[in-house]
Amino acid sequence: MTTIPVKTVEIINQFGPHLAHMRAANLDTGLEPDKLVYTHCCFCGQQCGIQLKVKNNEVIGFEPWYDFPFNRGKLCPKGVKRYLQGAHPDRLLHAYERDPSAPGGFKPLAYDQAIARVAAEIDRIQTAYGPQAFALLSGASLTTEKTYLMGKFARVCLKTPHIDYNGRLCMVSAAAANKKAFGIDRTANPWSDILKAEVIWISGSNVAECSPITTDYIWQARENGAKIIVVDPRITPIARTCNLFMPVKPGRDVALFNGILHLMIEHDWLDHDFIEQHTVGFEAVAEHVKEWTPQRTAEVTGIAERAIRQAAEWWGEAKTSFLLHARGLEHHSHGVQNVLGAINLILASGRIGREFCGYGTITGQGNGQGGREHGQKADQLPGARDLGNPEHRAYVAEVWGVNPDDLPQPGVDAYELFRKMEAGEIKGLLSICFNPLVSLPDSNFVRRQLEQLEFYVAIDFFLNETARHADIVLPGSLHEEDEGVVTTVEGRVIKINKAVDCPGEARQDWRIIQDIAKALGREKGFTFNRPAEIFDELRVASRGGIADYSGITYEKVERQMGVFWPCPSEDHPGTLRLFEPGSWNPVAQGKGPFYFPDGKARFNVASYSPPAEDTDSDYPIILTTGRVISQFLSGSQTRRIGPLIDQYPEPLVEMHPVLAERLGIADKDWVTVESRRGSCTLRAHVVKTIRPDTVFVPYHWAGRRSINQVTIAAQDPISKIPEYKVCAVRLKKAAEPPEYVQEFEPYQ
Amino acid sequence: MPVPAENIFFVDPRRCIGCQACVQACSECDTHKGQSMIQLDYIDRATSTQTVPIVCMHCNSPTCAEVCPADAIKVTEDGVVQTARKPRCIACNNCVLACPFGVPKMHTRMSLMMKCDMCYDRTSVGLKPMCASVCPSQALFYGTREEIERLRPQSRPINSFQFGQQMISTKVNLMIPKETPLEYVDVISAMHQPAIGQDIFADILMADLNLEETVQ
Numbered sequence: 001m002t003t004i005p006v007k008t009v010e011i012i013n014q015f016g017p018h019l020a021h022m023r024a025a026n027l028d029t030g031l032e033p034d035k036l037v038y039t040h041c042c043f044c045g046q047q048c049g050i051q052l053k054v055k056n057n058e059v060i061g062f063e064p065w066y067d068f069p070f071n072r073g074k075l076c077p078k079g080v081k082r083y084l085q086g087a088h089p090d091r092l093l094h095a096y097e098r099d100p101s102a103p104g105g106f107k108p109l110a111y112d113q114a115i116a117r118v119a120a121e122i123d124r125i126q127t128a129y130g131p132q133a134f135a136l137l138s139g140a141s142l143t144t145e146k147t148y149l150m151g152k153f154a155r156v157c158l159k160t161p162h163i164d165y166n167g168r169l170c171m172v173s174a175a176a177a178n179k180k181a182f183g184i185d186r187t188a189n190p191w192s193d194i195l196k197a198e199v200i201w202i203s204g205s206n207v208a209e210c211s212p213i214t215t216d217y218i219w220q221a222r223e224n225g226a227k228i229i230v231v232d233p234r235i236t237p238i239a240r241t242c243n244l245f246m247p248v249k250p251g252r253d254v255a256l257f258n259g260i261l262h263l264m265i266e267h268d269w270l271d272h273d274f275i276e277q278h279t280v281g282f283e284a285v286a287e288h289v290k291e292w293t294p295q296r297t298a299e300v301t302g303i304a305e306r307a308i309r310q311a312a313e314w315w316g317e318a319k320t321s322f323l324l325h326a327r328g329l330e331h332h333s334h335g336v337q338n339v340l341g342a343i344n345l346i347l348a349s350g351r352i353g354r355e356f357c358g359y360g361t362i363t364g365q366g367n368g369q370g371g372r373e374h375g376q377k378a379d380q381l382p383g384a385r386d387l388g389n390p391e392h393r394a395y396v397a398e399v400w401g402v403n404p405d406d407l408p409q410p411g412v413d414a415y416e417l418f419r420k421m422e423a424g425e426i427k428g429l430l431s432i433c434f435n436p437l438v439s440l441p442d443s444n445f446v447r448r449q450l451e452q453l454e455f456y457v458a459i460d461f462f463l464n465e466t467a468r469h470a471d472i473v474l475p476g477s478l479h480e481e482d483e484g485v486v487t488t489v490e491g492r493v494i495k496i497n498k499a500v501d502c503p504g505e506a507r508q509d510w511r512i513i514q515d516i517a518k519a520l521g522r523e524k525g526f527t528f529n530r531p532a533e534i535f536d537e538l539r540v541a542s543r544g545g546i547a548d549y550s551g552i553t554y555e556k557v558e559r560q561m562g563v564f565w566p567c568p569s570e571d572h573p574g575t576l577r578l579f580e581p582g583s584w585n586p587v588a589q590g591k592g593p594f595y596f597p598d599g600k601a602r603f604n605v606a607s608y609s610p611p612a613e614d615t616d617s618d619y620p621i622i623l624t625t626g627r628v629i630s631q632f633l634s635g636s637q638t639r640r641i642g643p644l645i646d647q648y649p650e651p652l653v654e655m656h657p658v659l660a661e662r663l664g665i666a667d668k669d670w671v672t673v674e675s676r677r678g679s680c681t682l683r684a685h686v687v688k689t690i691r692p693d694t695v696f697v698p699y700h701w702a703g704r705r706s707i708n709q710v711t712i713a714a715q716d717p718i719s720k721i722p723e724y725k726v727c728a729v730r731l732k733k734a735a736e737p738p739e740y741v742q743e744f745e746p747y748q
Numbered sequence: 749m750p751v752p753a754e755n756i757f758f759v760d761p762r763r764c765i766g767c768q769a770c771v772q773a774c775s776e777c778d779t780h781k782g783q784s785m786i787q788l789d790y791i792d793r794a795t796s797t798q799t800v801p802i803v804c805m806h807c808n809s810p811t812c813a814e815v816c817p818a819d820a821i822k823v824t825e826d827g828v829v830q831t832a833r834k835p836r837c838i839a840c841n842n843c844v845l846a847c848p849f850g851v852p853k854m855h856t857r858m859s860l861m862m863k864c865d866m867c868y869d870r871t872s873v874g875l876k877p878m879c880a881s882v883c884p885s886q887a888l889f890y891g892t893r894e895e896i897e898r899l900r901p902q903s904r905p906i907n908s909f910q911f912g913q914q915m916i917s918t919k920v921n922l923m924i925p926k927e928t929p930l931e932y933v934d935v936i937s938a939m940h941q942p943a944i945g946q947d948i949f950a951d952i953l954m955a956d957l958n959l960e961e962t963v964q
């Protein structure tokens with residue numbers, strides 16, 4: 001049983017989250033740093049360049065990195081205060097084992113003993129139940145080297161099909177749709193192409209809060225004359241001054257895209273030459289959107305017909321454009337259809353593969369792009385190869401020095417792994433860079449499955465909420481304690497540089513994985529001495545694949561301030577922009593710019609279906625979830641940084657005053673949000689900047705403040721992304737503050 | 749060393765996204781570490797996400813210095829109004845009350861008025877101030893007049909503000925839409941106008957909704 005060993009409040013007392021504030025060296029104005037280290041932010045996919053100030057093996061502050069071309073010194077508040085995660089009182093300095101008699105329920109354990117115990121348990125479980133009974137959960141905030149190693153560790157060392165990653169909650173709908181339409185999964189353009197686009201279409205992306213640096217690109221485009229169209233159920237800061245705001249009813253985006261394409265066809269706002277020469281499948285899509293008249297589109301989406309017509313006209317008549325989307329489009333049980341709908345507008349306009357004609361999905365995690373390319377995904381091998389493809393298996397098996405037949409077949413997605421725990425098929429788990437108890441939907445289900453595991457080992461630098469269920473906790477490394485590459489929102493491979501050494505017994509994550517392999521007696525292929533050695537193998541493993549990194553070196557990354565993949569040889573500068581006319585790729589072999597054998601892009605019929613759980617008389621309100629700027633993902637880092645918690649201390653239920661008034665709720669009242677799966681009592685935030693039929697709650701908090709107690713585990717049938725953006729709830733004013741307030745609020 | 753004359757501070761609240769990167773970065777500035785000197789406020793969060801960042805405008809005739817009975821507030825020769833001199837400041841709050849922009853802050857624990865000094869430790873050696881360095885939306889911009897003209901063709905800077913009888917000109921500029929026929933901002937009368945867009949927001953979001961069904 002892996003229930004938590006002691007009461008939550010006792011764990012928090014010992015392991016946090018506690019809040020780090022500026023103190024000592026952070027406040028000393030006369031302190032000269034020992035060195036400034038050029039690196040990047042540890043949080044989102046923008047991957048802003050930053051310099052870390054280091055004194056006595058501690059990161060004590062930052063200095064802007066003005067020369068890094070993407071952000072030119074700009075940072076959001078998370079980047080500014082990220083250094084406070086260093087030398088944090090909650091930092092795990094030893095391995096721990098679960099022990100209800102120890103303070104906080106975990107007792108320090110010598111590192112080697114912990115590794116031996118992990119290896120013994122993996123061996124026991126795999127011997128008793130088969131290799132597939134042990135699963136791995138990994139993450140896209142890791143460097144690409146680590147993600148590569150995790151995939152190899154699963155397939156070669158543990159021989160389990162069951163590895164998946166938290167990009168499953170993030171990028172997979174966009175990835176699947178991009179592969180269907182373009183044959184490649186990467187943002188097509190550098191962000192500099194935003195600057196002179198005539199129309200910028202932003203769907204389902206709270207740009208200002210979730211990808212803040214992109215804001216300047218958009219405002220700069222506006223100064224250059226661009227019209228900005230924003231589609232969102234909330235008037236987010238980026239929507240506040242846009243030229244056209246379309247308050248879409250959550251879950252109806254694909255209907256809007258189909259309606260726009262309908263109008264483009266009606267008014268002949270099409271690039272016929274492009275459609276004919278570079279695409280297939282237009283006729284079927286044209287037929288499909290016939291029924292999406294402006295009137296029907298307006299009825300389904302909740303957007304005024306006039307606005308839909310205006311958007312179609314601007315988009316249709318533009319000479320240049322950039323379409324951006326993020327999780328608002330993708331976190332749906334039909335997320336892939338939404339994205340395909342958006343891509344159809346790009347292909348019909350022919351505005352792709354040229355300067356200022358762009359398309360991109362905004363990555364969420366720091367390595368949201370690189371973390372989904374090199375094999376930690378259930379069905380994937382390095383170089384964006386497919387684990388189900390015999391040729392791909394043969395190539396990678398050769399690089400790894402194993403028999404292709406020994407590589408497992410594709411496994412299942414991260415949520416399905418928990419269903420397999422329920423079914424008793426998975427008995428053991430290793431997690432790194434993933435906090436599923438906070439980040440997965442219907443978290444009461446997730447918790448029950450954690451409690452059933454025979455053995456669970458978590459690698460992390462803080463004791464995250466999921467790790468509280470672990471039998472063994474291994475002390476991993478912070479971002480600033482290791483080096484390696486990540487790939488940014490633009491497809492730019494950049495280098496994370498090490499600023500400080502791991503404290504105490506903590507180890508760089510790749511060393512921990514290799515130590516486990518060694519303790520299992522299967523160290524062959526896991527004897528790297530440096531991340532650069534892992535990267536060199538990754539380059540070979542990716543060679544000839546779609547995500548070809550073979551020509552990228554650390555030296556080139558630093559010299560060019562990043563290298564855009566694909567980069568198939570050392571004398572190749574990288575690929576700034578995909579799909580340029582006449583460009584070569586390994587799939588089309590010169591037949592065209594898109595990554596299919598005929599070189600042509602694919603139109604795909606994008607079908608509308610309502611959300612898996614639509615509102616009804618019992619649950620009449622739509623719940624949608626997302627982020628706030630001062631917090632990041634499951635909050636395991638940002639809920640420990642005092643100034644960020646000060647900025648937005650607790651999750652609020654954002655609702656329109658019309659709705660609040662009908663329910664007798666005033667601003668700051670306690671309100672219970674209840675679905676068929678669970679409930680959550682939080683304070684109300686009554687604002688006119690949200691649709692009156694929808695409430696919004698940010699998901700960064702844990703325990704009784706986690707909105708994922710309420711969300712639904714419905715998933716897209718293709719991408720398996722959960723439907724975080726829509727479920728049905730009812731609201732009522734709470735008679736009194738929830739019980740957790742008194743117990744937990746002092747701790748956050 | 750003086751601030752290079754060509755670099756100017758520009759504020760464009762239309763760009764502001766309320767992210768507080770400026771507030772967080774301000775407290776990293778070496779001259780007042782741990783204290784943020786910038787203010788960022790919602791105009792009216794119940795109706796809009798509009799926020800406005802307020803840095804010291806560095807008035808050409810700074811009211812704060814003029815009302816200081818202890819002559820504690822000094823202006824550098826390049827026009828940057830500084831935090832009160834510690835040995836002189838008597839913590840009387842005159843400056844706090846008098847500043848029309850509400851910039852000086854009294855730190856009672858230190859008995860000292862502190863304010864934005866445009867990161868003088870940085871700007872005096874050619875670096876950008878912390879807030880304008882990090883600002884993701886570049887609502888806070890630090891650069892030359894040529895740069896701002898090239899980068900912001902739809903906007904223009906003004907630096908005159910009227911508060912009742914008092915007309916103030918400032919070193920820091922406010923960006924306004926180019927076509928706006930203003931020579932100065934009449935702040936007092938602007939305060940009595942409703943936040944722009946209130947009605948629009950209500951209309952957009954209320955259109956085409958069947959509320960009876962939603963909240964029965």
